Amino acid sequence: MPDCPIPPDVKATIRFYPKNENGRETAVCPPFYTPILKIEGLDDCHHCCRIYWHGVEQLQPGETADVTIKFLAPELFADKLSVGQKFKMREDRYVGEGEITELLFEKKDS
Numbered sequence: 001m002p003d004c005p006i007p008p009d010v011k012a013t014i015r016f017y018p019k020n021e022n023g024r025e026t027a028v029c030p031p032f033y034t035p036i037l038k039i040e041g042l043d044d045c046h047h048c049c050r051i052y053w054h055g056v057e058q059l060q061p062g063e064t065a066d067v068t069i070k071f072l073a074p075e076l077f078a079d080k081l082s083v084g085q086k087f088k089m090r091e092d093r094y095v096g097e098g099e100i101t102e103l104l105f106e107k108k109d110s
Helices: none
Strands: 011-017 036-039 047-053 064-071 087-089 094-103
Touching: 011 087
Parallel strands: none
Antiparallel strands: 011 064, 011 094, 036 047, 036 087, 047 064, 087 094
């Protein structure tokens, strides 16, 4: 599985909802997945990102995986991210959820 070609912003654990929970009907295939994230505790905005995973060829509905995430514009909200923060993954509907497990950038002092 290819690594993220640019340094990722966070590590996370994600879970795709199975089809019977209104999840995806098909697997997510490499090299990356590009959902919109709704991050708990942030404004009502949704954030564009790329999710990269390692060790498996594809992620099936109902599966859980450890991933790295690269945000399109992390400078807009990176100071508000924290370990343990939860998020939902959206396509045309919410298809999964996740939790940040590690920040891969230095937080700026406020």
